[in-house]
Amino acid sequence: MNQSVLSRRDQLLVDGALGALEGPDQAAFEALLRDPTAAAEFAALERSAALVAMAEFANGPTPAPTPSPLATRLRDDALAFFAAQTNSPQSAISERPRKVVQFLAPWLLAALVTVVLALWRTPRAAQPPELARAELLATPSGLVRCEWTPGPSPRRGDVHGDVVWSPSTQAGFLRLNGLPPLDAGHCYQLWIVDAARTGPPVDGGRLEPGPAGREFVVPIGAKLPVQQPAAFVLTIEAADGVVVSAQEHVVAVARP
């Protein structure tokens, strides 16, 4: 930038960084930022301004403590943000090209892991299953994840969604949509075929069909340890469930 006479362009960039733009200058400034070189210069000026603010803060009077409710809200916001990021298969983080991922700050990754751990330690009863599923998906590795496919039962409806299972923690979730409603005398029940186990599939728990037309998530309640899940099977059973299913009405199957 010319040090003797500031051009209109330079004035706009510096005023933008100072937060001193007025009236029509704001529109001119925004138009100027469409130029990538100007935008990069502006960013450098912003960082310079930030350094001054930091110096003034560090050398100034000690600030008031952060109000406790604000600190709680900030933590909750962070938890919700990272949970949403991990919950969505279309999340910005997972979809970003490698180049950008390389620029992820170590603290962001650490934050993500911490959020997951923090959520993991939260008592299950206090946690929505959607959030719990999100935390499970964010675990580093070893997850079993598979999509539902329709079963042979004529009552299968149009089930879709997936299953997530962690062999290491013996926890998992069903994500379901399209389960047909049932009469009061029946329920849905999950079965887990364990390749490492002889005998009938492991009872994965009963579930309600969920709200019509809306996706829902339910935790898997395996009654026995599952070592090598070979299939997750959803059947229609009597209202109180059964110990061993005859698998007469298989509505959906998910195979890893």
Place this chain on the structure above:
Amino acid sequence: MPAVSEFLRRHTGMVHGLARRVLRNAEDAEDAVQDIFLDVWRSAHRYDATLGSETTFVTTIARRRLVDRVRRATVRPAAQSLEDPAMLASEEDTSVELREAAAIAQNALDQLKPEQREVLQLSLGQGRTHEEIASSIGIPLGTVKSHARRGLLRLREMLGVKADDPGGAR
């Protein structure tokens, strides 16, 4: 200490302090701090350690959001005295990184012309508008703007703050 809590502990004090100074209203400041940290999470993929420290990254976002808020605000309380007890109440610590960056910036500030330094300190450190600065130190508004512009450009030069890849700034 968990990373999120640690990150928030390192930066919330400064962000909150800046918000209090710039917005001059406790409730608005708290709202702004929440917005700022959400923006930090959303913008994290842009962080490039070769362009500045984590604290600089957070502070830059904070200033940008605060400037936006001031621009949108129809009413802004008068500048607070820094002797306000609410702003002197704690021993909340500042991070080593902040202190180091601040020392470097302060060294650069000290090399500016006194009038440039004063204007930048009032503007960027205390959130005063150029009009308020003109009024408080008794110089014409145009002169305040000139000092601020020249001062910031000189500071950038002294601090060696480089531009990032074109297009990656915002």
